[in-house]
Amino acid sequence: MIIDAHSHVHDPVEHHLAGLDDAGVDRTVLFATRPHPERAVDLASLRHEMSALDNALAGRGNDADGYRTARRELDEALAAHPDRFIGFGAVPLDLPEERIAAVVERDVVGRGLRGIGELTPPAGQAARIEPVLRAAHDHGGLPVVVHGFAPTTAEDLRTLSRLATRYRAVPLVISQLGGMHWMEAIELVRDTPSMYLELSTANLIFAVRMAVQEIPERTLFGSDAPYGDPLLARTTVERVTSPGEVRDRVLGGTVGALLGLG
Numbered sequence: 001m002i003i004d005a006h007s008h009v010h011d012p013v014e015h016h017l018a019g020l021d022d023a024g025v026d027r028t029v030l031f032a033t034r035p036h037p038e039r040a041v042d043l044a045s046l047r048h049e050m051s052a053l054d055n056a057l058a059g060r061g062n063d064a065d066g067y068r069t070a071r072r073e074l075d076e077a078l079a080a081h082p083d084r085f086i087g088f089g090a091v092p093l094d095l096p097e098e099r100i101a102a103v104v105e106r107d108v109v110g111r112g113l114r115g116i117g118e119l120t121p122p123a124g125q126a127a128r129i130e131p132v133l134r135a136a137h138d139h140g141g142l143p144v145v146v147h148g149f150a151p152t153t154a155e156d157l158r159t160l161s162r163l164a165t166r167y168r169a170v171p172l173v174i175s176q177l178g179g180m181h182w183m184e185a186i187e188l189v190r191d192t193p194s195m196y197l198e199l200s201t202a203n204l205i206f207a208v209r210m211a212v213q214e215i216p217e218r219t220l221f222g223s224d225a226p227y228g229d230p231l232l233a234r235t236t237v238e239r240v241t242s243p244g245e246v247r248d249r250v251l252g253g254t255v256g257a258l259l260g261l262g
Contacts, residue, residue, distance in 0.1 A: 001261065003086075003252035004028035004230055006118070006145070006175055006198050006222030009073045011036050016225060017084060023230035029222075029255070030077060030085040031118045031145070032070035038226040057151055059094070059122035067092065071107070086259060088145060089113040093121055097131040104135035108142065114259050117145025118175060126156035126163075133167040141169040143258055149179035149201055157181055161188040161195065168194045171258050176201040176224060177211060190215050196254070200224035200233055209240035216246045220255050 007028045010016035015038060020028060035053040040046035052066075070090065078087045089108035091100060108116055116136055121128045129146060136142040146152075146160060157178055164172040173196040178185025182202070189195040197215060200222040202208045211219050223233040234251065241247040 001026045001252045001256055002234070003221070003255050003261070004223050004225070004233070005173070005220035005255045006200050007031070007225040007230075008033040008118075008227075009036075009070070009077050010038055010226055011073070013077050013080065017081065019223075019225060019230050020084065023223075023234050025230050025234065026252070027084055027086055027261075028225075028230075029088055029115070029145075029259075030074065031088050032074040032090050034066045034070050036226075057120050057122070057147070059120075059125070075111070086261075087111070087113040088115040088117045088143075091116055091119065091132050091135075093119065093128045093132070097134075100131040101135045101138070104132065104139065104142075109139050115143035115145065117143075117173070118147055119144065120147040121156070123151035123153055124156065126152070126159040129160070130163055130166075133163055133170050133172070136170045137167050141171065143171040143173060145173040145175055145198070147176070148174040148185065148198070149176040152179055152181070154181045154184050157185055157188055161192045164192050164195045170194065171196060173198055173220065175222065177207055182207045182211070186211050186214050189218060196220055196258075198222040199237065199250075200228050202236065205236065205239065208236055212237070212240055212246065212250055217249060217254060219250050221251045 002025045004025050008031050035049045037049045040049055078085050091103050119129050136144050175198045177199050189197045196218045198220045199208050201224050221237050223230040237250050
């Protein structure tokens with residue numbers, strides 16, 4: 001089974017399904033989203049959509065209406081296509097710890113979602129995910145996905161590694177290959193057994209090659225669609241691997257095992 005470990009809700013969802021079909025992807029982990037760059041028809045409308053992403057990454061995107069809209073879009077996509085999408089739930093990081101635990105129980109576990117993410121702590125504030133890790137641990141070790149590209153800093157990655165060591169029963173996935181800090185991300189994931197590295201948004205082909213070489217059992221194929229393309233992301237993995245066990249793990253075996261998929 002080919003599984004894209006990182007994608008966001010598309011509008012319309014049929015465009016996402018077409019991209020998955022083109023890439024030969026069976027299923028994809030699906031995150032809620034407030035920005036929809038795929039809606040843009042020109043540079044001005046793209047700037048408008050990307051401003052929502054900028055706000056979210058800066059910690060300014062946790063308005064209740066936006067959260068509810070994104071959750072509704074995710075629920076609709078999951079209900080319409082349960083055979084293709086694997087739902088993960090967002091958790092606002094600006095809530096008190098006891099409220100975060102309640103959100104995980106109600107909005108992730110209670111809705112039958114398979115993990116938590118994609119979390120986007122502001123730059124320099126990766127420690128804010130600790131209450132989420134604690135709640136994930138309390139629910140049997142739910143996988144948690146954290147944004148890895150800018151504005152995530154190298155120190156944020158080191159903080160995430162320390163937290164992963166503290167909550168070893170929780171699989172902690174760093175997305176987008178750690179962004180510009182990809183070499184440090186590879187080292188940290190390699191040396192932290194409960195961490196995983198998702199490979200989307202790589203700027204350099206040899207970054208993907210090195211990640212798979214160093215941590216073949218904990219690297220995950222992902223597209224970050226609609227920001228990335230499933231076919232290009234799969235082709236990138238296949239360019240740096242040979243047919244066989246390692247490629248099969250990266251393209252879906254590892255994330256399938258994490259999620260208990262047959």
